[in-house]
Amino acid sequence: MSKYIFITGGVVSSVGKGITVASIGTILKSRQITVSVQKLDPYLNVDPGTMSPYQHGEVFVTQDGAETDLDLGNYERFIDVNLTAESNVTSGQIYSAVIARERRGDFLGGTIQVVPHVTNEIKERFKRLAQKSQAEAVIIEVGGTVGDIEGQPFLEAIRQMRNDVGRDNVLYIHVTLLPYLTSTQELKTKPTQHSVNELRRIGIQPDVIICRSDYPISEGIRDKISQFCDVDKQAVIPLPTVSTIYEVPLLLEEEGLGQLIVDKLSLKSHQTDLSQWQELVRCLKEPREPVNIALVGKYVELKDAYFSVREALYHAALYHNRDINLIWVHSEDLENDGSEALLRSAQGIIVPGGFGLRGVEGMIKAASYARNNEIPYLGLCLGMHVMVIEFARYALDSTKPNSTEFDPSTPYPVIYLLPEQRGVENKGGTMRLGNYPCQLVDGSQAANAYRDSLVYERHRHRFEFNNQFRNLLEEAGMVYSGLSPDGRLVEVCELANHPWMVSCQFHPEFGSRPGRPHPLFRNFIGVSKEILREGAQPPLPLSS
């Protein structure tokens, strides 16, 4: 039977609970314990697919096509697993399921209530994941902060689990923040005490408290938290802010959290091997020459909107023993005259995914700049649409080519709605989602990157390349280097007369891992690092 580790958050949100959860997965996996992970999101949306990136950050897509919280991306990268739809549960899904059963008549005669009907449905999801994954440890993160109204049914469900599966099979970990007061120069434990009280009020006594803070945590503070919150001193785990998120598993291991979990849950464990992580962190901390990469998008104010893209860039840079100097370019700013200056120092340009008209002309300008100045370009989904539109405008010598997403009446709809998307009215969960095969063309940049001929990649889109324009653009120099196995859908395209201008209809960023960069990102950085731009010149050789 699986053991359950429940993780709650206290005091404030955004303290890195997701990274902490992912890191706990890493340290358990490093002991050869099999792990699965689940994120519980208290909002009423069925999934984050319909939410603005400004509200929610990136939407992470699993191989089986679920649109999920970006924490799942961290879980995948840290634990090196491919998760499925079962790993993200929202209140929206829970209530929809309960209400659908009520309409079907499953509870005939009964009054449907939060306890037990909603909580039973939640617990069902825990057990379903345990069953499906057969993992020895299932780590479940409750989104939000203890005390939130929407989070109550989830907390009640995790409380009940202690009785359902036995107290030796569940562990409660609470992640809090210790704020620092500049006036008295000390870390304060009171908010942690309050949030533990709040947990206790609903019947949960944490076994472990992980304390996030921007400053070192003294023994005295640990003693105090241990005493006031009634937790063993060695179960008060300090987690100061670190320069790279990949260091968190090492810190938690150093503080003895791995052994503590193994002991408390009587898990069968092997010797810990975190050598790969130690090596990764050592490399990340070494000074490396940066590669200037411009990320041109319309949500750049919120860096989380491009979480996986940014991570994939860092993984690729590390492979080449380089760092990334990420230049965030707001695509709307590129629409102004003279704005090309924003791209002046870019050794590579990346246009990631996105939806809607705003900022698209700026992205097209970035693609044009990359093509004309022979700057490496990587287009991801919308970034491919942008590259195709730009190239069609050049090939046809017209400003009219467009995607019907942005100009429904364009005479040259080079990107248009997928046939299976026509007539689809509902917005939620109706895109072309998840893994699809892609056949690569020998000798192309894409095939050279992958060193493979058939690959599977994750999709999330409604629009695609319009085959009516295939020949025309091919004659002008576009290469269709990746196609669906039936040849019908353009999955990857690139330019023949350019050092490296490659775009894909899918999202390779979701498959990148630390230590195993995605091939397209790897080669994109490999070519970019050789490009000389203003501010990126290597030092002159010293004369003897």
Ligand code: GLN
């Ligand atoms: N808006 C485009 C589409 O729906 C691109 C989507 C994306 O970049 N993920 O096809």
